[in-house]
Amino acid sequence: MKTIEDLKRMREQFQAENSLRQAGGIQVIVGMGTCGIAAGAREVMTSILDEIAKRKLQNVIVRQTGCIGMCEQEVLVDVVRPGEPRITYGKVTADDVSQIIGEHVVNGRIVEKLVVGKITD
């Protein structure tokens, strides 16, 4: 490291690695209640993580949530982009993940055919 610019570059790189400890960013929330797990939530979760890694996305936070009572629609996956409504996708399978990440998380285009709910704060 020889210049301040080197240091700044390094700072950004290291900050990205720890970004999930800061608030903010796009959230992808997987329903991991008993119903969700039975419907295959774990496989969906794994493929979400793979997809994010494949696309080298930063600033995306993957979280879990419990049963919200729509067990019939599991696996449920929510996507929350800052300042936008919380979109709930239903009956998500590992095969749908690439589309949800590619369309909604990256480009902000909601995948209408999978949507089962919308929550506006």
Add this chain to the structure above:
Amino acid sequence: MQHIRAHVLICAGTGCTASGAKRVEAALQEELAKKGLDKEIKIVETGCHGFCEAGPLVIVYPEGTFYVRVQEEDVPELVESHLYKGRIVERLLYKEPVTHESVPNYNDLSFYKKQQRMVLANCGHINPEVIGDYIASGGYEALAKALTGMSPTEVVAEVKKSGLRGRGGGGFPTGMKWGFTQNAVGDKKYVVCNADEGDPGAFMDRSVLEGDPHRVIEGMAICGYAIGADEGYLYVRAEYPLAIKRLRIAIDQAEEMGLLGENIFGSGFNFRLKIKEGAGAFVCGEETALLASIEGKRGMPRPRPPFPAISGLWGKPTNINNVETFANIPQIINKGSAWYASIGTEKSKGTKVFALTGRINHTGLAEVPMGISMREIIFDIGGGIIGGKKFKAVQIGGPSGGCLPEQLLDLPVDYDSLIQVGAMMGSGGLVVMDETTCMVDLAKFFLAFTQAESCGKCTPCREGTKRMLEILNRITEGNGKEGDIELLEEMSRNIKNTALCGLGQTAPNPVLSTLRYFRNEYEAHITEKRCPAGACSALTGYSITELCKGCGLCKKSCPVEAISGEIKGRHNINSEACIKCGACIAKCPFKAIIKG
């Protein structure tokens, strides 16, 4: 590359390590692997959070859930419930002592609410063994700013304007000290960091070194640039193995990245750091003794002047500051002296880290702005006295400081107001005492400490503290005489005026301050042969009240057969034979035995 979705921060400070953090970490690793989660969840070892009383501490991100007292056997539930399913494990959350409500989030704890964490900002939040974590928090930007945009004189001026004063005890203005060394003539100069934290009950420097070592290194490098030194020493007591290990790692990483070594940031400034392990002598916290110890000599103070700024390590101009002082430097350079000077009181700027120990609910580290009251520190942050007992006094400044009684709790805490009431800031150890502490016994404890640690070079300290200790011993044993108090006062004055170094000069302080606020306790010991707190065993008698049911348990437990009585009849203690061991009190199921 695998996407990491959660970070599990495990505190690996000395406190949490002692309460089992390493075992928790091993169990966590194993459990994550078993569940196939080890690739997507990262375990991060951090330094001390300061909330040592509730360790081992575990924080799970992105939620920021704060778990306390996590043990090995809790790990499977933590992994299954929180990390797999995303459900918070309620029973491991911290519960406020007053409201009994559980607090899921770190920043909502009453312990942290009144704190202003600047020096400790990174402690517990970054991995101290990874330089990238420090850089991500803005680390080494102050060094870059100083080296590429400021002259050494500007750096010194900035530190002067900030109003920062030495955090090691004396409170000497840091900028002025730097100025002396900068102006001193010499072909070689040194920067020395005093990490020989020796006061009983003080552990803030250790926690900073363990939790954020790069901050201290950066502060020292900035100092080196300001005064014209290319070499520095960290004098760390060998009893701090974890701090030493993390410092070594930090120095190696900084050298590898070119943040220490030759031509840093292309500025032509060279700076290297070495660690000197001290053998744990209290006197080596005194700057001239510390320098002698680095030179390989016996650690004994010498008279000043010449001050180290003129003739220090190996006779060269040397600037010596405490760990916390150096840790304050980067933020002063980054955010400016005006910002720093806006925090605190008129003559004491910035924050101070206090180590809370003794009879207090939240043992740990608290960083507060100067000028906050002692009451807020002890009751709001510290959570009050253990077991709901009554507060009696707090010892501040270790064996060189003094005690503050209840009526002084609202005093704003800064350097000058503490001196006025006979205590001192010291390095920031706070030992809290409740009504069961005898103040004569307390003075005896601290004097016994300084007496044992006296290096023996000057007579007032070597002989004077010994004689004073003999007097205190005889008072607590019930053999105090008329005139003992006056003799203690006279000796204290003489030692203060004639001892060679600061430690000797301040050694009588615990006696003087307890005499100032609790003189009646000394008098009760001497004239009435009574210990009001019931702590001095020689002056405490035991008796059995009418609550006695005659069960005989006390009689059986007495090791010297001093208790007599028939079953179902009230028992008696023969005070001549009683050795005051307290075994009977512990055994009595009816609380029928009293002390006093």
